[in-house]
Amino acid sequence: MKKNFIEELKWRRMLQDSMPGTEEQLAKELTKGYIGFDPTADSLGVGNLVQVMTLLHFQQAGHAPIALIGGATGMIGDPSGKSQERNLLDEELLLHNQACQKKQLERFLDFNCGSQSATIVNNYDWFKNFGFLDFIRDVGKRLTVNYMMAKDSVKNRISGDDREGMSFTEFTYQLIQGYDFYFLWKNHGVMLQMGGSDQWGNITTGTELIRRMDGGTAFALTTPLIKKADGTKFGKTEGGNIWLDPKRTSPYKFYQFWLNASDSDVENYIRIFTLKNQEEIDALEAEHRLDPGRRILQKSLAEDITVRVHSADDLRAAQAASEILFGKSTEEDLKNISEVDFLDIFEGVPKGVLSKSEFEAGLPIIEALVKPGFLPSNGEARRALQENSISINKAKVTLDTTLNVEHLLKGKYVLLQRGKKNYFVVTVE
């Protein structure tokens, strides 16, 4: 039985807004719908995952999803939600990024299931030979500047307190994106564009163009922007973005990111980022409330999504690593694991080197912290020690500690740690 797309999004809290008639259109026939992705990086981030999941639900509801890679629009930069002009990207980089993102999308969407198969298009294909004069004549003529100025993305940039002004290039962005929709509608029969709620203005420019150029009808649907309870931006940590690419964000960090979701956020996340159905989620939430400390929801969220994005093996490794790093493990446990496991667990952890000779002579703790590059200065190291925040091989140490060969794990590693979460592996050679 096919799911009802709109209903599905609603209970998952993924529906912000849709144009009248959208639901009827979807009920009527197999519909093609698309979402645009920005190829500004060679990997999608967790922020993009909302859109990926939207496409996945769309496909599961019996429709055909299209991912549009914004090769052309990426060169311009979407002004929505930004107060500063974007740096432009060159063509070669865009193509590389696009190829990488495509691979990631393939992990979610089914690209080979007949009429519902997912497809990927690149708007660079139809823009690269579209001349400027042709464009302003055929497209630019259709919309008034007044209409374009009324969009929030533009208004915020030319008025408002922290306005920065905006270049003509960015001003035309909505026309380019609008034309994408027209092009897909005209040539591929695409009836629906979806996106985050910040895209509403750009999407409706598309439906407006379709109406004015060909008198056609098309639909729009947006998902809410994910907000965290503390008001900070979703998908970013102090360390930067959380990416799907394991080379950028290790599966361990990825797992930890979800596991660390706050109680107030996780109820949204589990609806949005997993395919668990309503009953499963209700049951998990009930269990979670009985004992929030066990973090049932966070765990099942993190497991589900880590397996989907990475693999079951990566999940196991991440869990094992978490157990060692955060569980009640001791120096004994560290000594007992194999070298392979050790390296595996600390794969994503920063590393440094010390020479064997100075180690054998006995190394004052401060030097051991600073020399390999774990802490930036002696003062910092001293402070950290006074705070009682430094551990060697999971055991707290004090200022007067001296490191020697007895501290070595497997004969050549030392695990430095500041606080609960900051680890550093020193290799002695």
Add this chain to the structure above:
RNA sequence: GGGGAGAUACUCAAGCGGCCAACGAGGACAGACUGUAAAUCUGUUGGUGUACACCUUCACAGGUUCGAAUCCUGUUCUCCCCA
């Protein structure tokens, strides 16, 4: 082109010529408490030595002074108003 305001550490933002490594707020980090949370409390937040010390910092370059983030000159940049 004319006039005005400004440039201080991660960010915002105080700073009578000496008591300024520089108030305060936010952020970040750590400790206690916890659930690897939230909230709360506490501490830290230029470098070296740790004791009062010394060194490098308040856009840049000079100058005045026993002494300058603080005064003067020039340079660069930013913002605002008028044309």
